[in-house]
Amino acid sequence: MQRRLIEVIAALLAASPLPALAQDTHDHTVAPAVPAAPAVPAAPAAEARDEKHNHTDQTAPRTPQLMPGYGDGGFAISGASAEAQAFFSNALELHAAFAHTAAVRAAKHAVQLDPACVMCKWGEALIDGPTINYGKDAKERVPLLALARQAQAGTRSASARDRALTDALVLRYRPGDTARADRAYAAAMKGVAERFPGDNEIAWLAADALMVGSFAQDDGYDRGMMDQAIVLLERVLARSPKHTPAIHFYIHATEVIGKPALAEAYADSLPALAPRASHLVHMPSHTWYWVGRYQDAADTNRRAVEIGKANARALGIAEPDGVWNLPYHAHNVIYGLGGALMAGDSRTALDLARPLVERSAARDKAPPWSQLLAASGYFALARFDPAGALAVPEPKLDYLKAARRYARGEALVWQGDLAAARAERDAIPESIAKGPRKDWPKDATVAAEAMLGITRAVLDGRIAMAEGRFADAATAFRKGALLEETKEFSDFTDPPAFWYPVRRDLAAALLAAGDAAGAQREAQASLDLRKLDPVAQQILAAARLALGKGAAVQLR
Template sequence: MGGAKSMRIQATILGLLLTAAVPASPALAQSHAGHADMVAPATPQLLSGYGGGGLKIDTQVPQAQAFFDNGLQLAAAFAHAAAVEAMKEARRLDPACAMCVWGVAWADGPTINYNKTPEEMKGLLKLAREAQAMAAKGGDPLEKALTDALVVRYTKGGGWGQPGDLAFADAMQKISDQHPDNDQIASFAADAWLQAGSEDEAKMKAAARRSMAAAERVLGRNPTYTPAIHFYIHASEIAGEPAKAEPFANRLGALAPNAQHLVHMPSHTFYWVGRYREAGLVNRQAVEIVYAQAKAMAVPPPAGVFGVPYHLHNVTFGIGGALMAGDAETALWLARPLVTASLSADKALASSQRAAAGAYVALGILADPREILAVPEPRLPMLKGMWHYARGEAFARLGRAADVRREQAAIPAAPEPKRKKDDYDWYGRQTLRIASAVLDGRAAMIEGKPALAAAAFERGSLLQEDADYGYSGDPPAWWSPVRRFEAEARLAGGDLAGAKQSADKALKGRPLDPGSLAVLAAIESRRAAR
């Protein structure tokens, strides 16, 4: 489930537009190009419905305090651009406010999803030093400590797992320990620990557990504090303990009804505890929020909204949950606009193509077969492969084995070497190899050869369970556990023990998978009938 690898993959997906304008480098995709949740208001205004947060600062201007607090709320909801603008307005209202300057530098800094370029870091460091100098002249000890910490972060780099991030997390933890009753400071620490991880899985999980501890300090006394809930969901997922966040995930959306990212966030918990349908539904709610905001900002939906960061993530995560649940209405509502948007694209990062692939799968699995068979071939290479896979699934539903095999043969799924670090193309190639194996199994099932089908599905399962591919991603790159298909094939061949073993393996990766549970129920029914 979510870990260092999936967090990094997610960072390349969020906010990427499926057009020729998408940068060719994953590094660019993690920079300022997509560092916004929504366009900030044309004129400064306090935005409600984004959750809690706030910190008393040294200002005699009430509106500066209000905009500073609102900036904290927006930043914790990952409404990045609006958060920066709120902090800038706080600074404009009180130019002598050190923390208002700190707020601009902090809100515009790296996050768990977006890094900053070296040039951007220079500007942030300049702002942080300005705030530090202002606080040194008359700020209280807390403000001095916060400004010092931000200078350390930006001096040493800063940007997901770099030395500055670890130094910042250490500093924020110390400040929180000195102010144990301050919910906002503890939430700063929880966020900072999330950004202190690295590509090393053990280190990332260790940092996630530190983040969980910081958030738990808050949630134990204030279970509705949305910044802590947000970071707790992320941290518990990375640490492999998503169920711990479930009570808080249940309430988050209602606490921040205008924050599309916070409305989406419970799906990270729901998916990994087996609440797949709800994972789809909360993402649909998040998408509806984006549509409403896009309409207010005169962004033409649906295609235009794919330039809004986090929107693509909401769509693909919602499709992932709905596919697992077999929720055709939600999956197709989310998938159809993405298929339409992707058809006109002729250039996109491999991670964006992989994210969009689920939309084609939804049509192939859940729509009338005639719908996907009428969809023209996309231009993007990975989507071409997944278009063939989706068509193959449609033909399988029609019982046309020869057509399934024709679509399988069109998928570029030749063997590939193990991936290199940051080789995001590899994930797409691996996905296509799985697609080829699954269609091989589908055809064999139609041909009445369940043993051959089980072997094909087992081949796909091993590809899916590869240590470098696994069940990683947000949502996982492959839409379901292939072990489920293997279990179905073994059951069809009368191998009850093998079917149970395969279903059990599927459930380890996807708890409460409906298809695997159905196989187990069928096994028990057959045994009872003997």
């Protein structure tokens, strides 16, 4: 399942119905982070692009240097000096690891080292182009077209491989509709891959092009292009199972088509293959979360967060922004929270949540989707630190104010103060949006508004459960589940913006009401949404036991 937009969102910046089942039972110890590569102070943050096209993942060192530990993806080119070749290959490695700024600077340095190296110019034009997470508008493509044409002109007497690569890249940057250009480039690269079927590097570049082209439309993705990318990546992995760019894009592609388990074996090996690439250390969680390995998703993101912190310190990025200037950092934090909340790992959840809450509460301006994701910090306080949820100051932003109200309501239910919990529920507005805004994607506002309804419904259900009104609780939880499972909400973020499937609450309410068959049905439906959810598994086991079927959990 595809939740690609969260990568863009990341650049901007709940308690269980059965507490005994969801209680955290361990104090998780995280392996120390791999230290960042030595670096000199980074360029000032003011050099960053506007957020819409911000490609910053790893802020590049001011003095160009090779950066090992980011996997592979580079290849030999003819006519380059040894030093230019080294930076060219490293630029492609960084590019494949989504260390965008560092990749562009390495590619530019390769050109500076050897101005006669036409494939170095091709590399710069390629790497500074669009990715599956960030687009390039027509204006931004103008200088890249000039570079691509220079490379194309210089490869007339070069190898067939070089000519094919440069001819294809010119198509990406031709004037006109950028979506059409991306699809033309994807088709050309697919043809290049067919001409050179044993070339792993051409194959992953073609797969990347097909994935970008697949998303070059207003709604959803092109399944045919995604399937073509998967075929190319599987051929690479059959030959080279530890090829890091192929693993990276295969994880993305198999998640998009809803078959994340296909990438599981490869995902397991990725962090050790690229130990300094925070994004690649993070990437297995896109597989692990959806196959039910929530603790693994929490652990790898916590490690990615620590790598990001080490990189920020080594690069001299000033506080208070510090590591938050690395946009994928927020995505790592939120993904780690998603895994930790589902796994019941209180230590990881709170370690990630408290800085997120503090950071988001200090902001006085942020679009709805940014607030929607920051809400996960409040959810962690509600589940693992009720006293902290009651003590946290009110933030400045409206959607975060609502998230805090929800967290306080959860904490008050556990304290038994149902009147106060009801007051918090009533303080969550039914709507905050004041009409559409051109700078806010429509689906982002829809998702943020849906969260208001979900949290109101969940608190209604919590209060009803505490009062023994199980039928009313089931009605409230069903309402919340239906809102959570709408396409606009469920497809918007990865991991899901609301941390657990409300349908498992519905199952618990039905079980409490004596409807074991209904509880079994809804618990299984919840497990279809989140594989191996331990709380839903125990509800299902209890329902089966009540039905006389034994406690064995049957998973589909």
